[in-house]
Amino acid sequence: MSAPIHQVKAEFFKTLSHPARIRVLEVLRDGARTVGQLVPEVGIEASHLSQQLAVLRRAGLVQTRKEGASVIYSVADPDIFELLEVAKRILTSSLLQSREAILAELQNDSR
Secondary structure, three states: OOOOHHHHHHHHHHHOOOHHHHHHHHHHOOOOEEHHHHHHHHOOOHHHHHHHHHHHHHOOOEEEEEEOOEEEEEEOOOHHHHHHHHHHHHHHHHHHHHHHHHHHHHHHOOO
16 A cells, blocks of 8 residues: 555655755756765765765655766756745745744834
């Protein structure tokens, strides 16, 4: 018996729940990279990056290909970039609303 779709979605979002994984996907938007190329752009050690890439690969979000001795990582489905953009818009909207509420509160403060 397969898992309910809400559970599958939750697992998908759990995969995206690590900042390094989000950063990897953002960097891969500009094209495929090796681990060595990703390390300075993602800003974590190679061993930790490899662990995060393995999680993304198991989830089917990134794919690999061999080029000589190098393993090249790329995004498996470019629709992930649309999802990241939607998340950015939601966060921006939420932060703007929070800022407006705080400013209104400060302006109404009689102290």
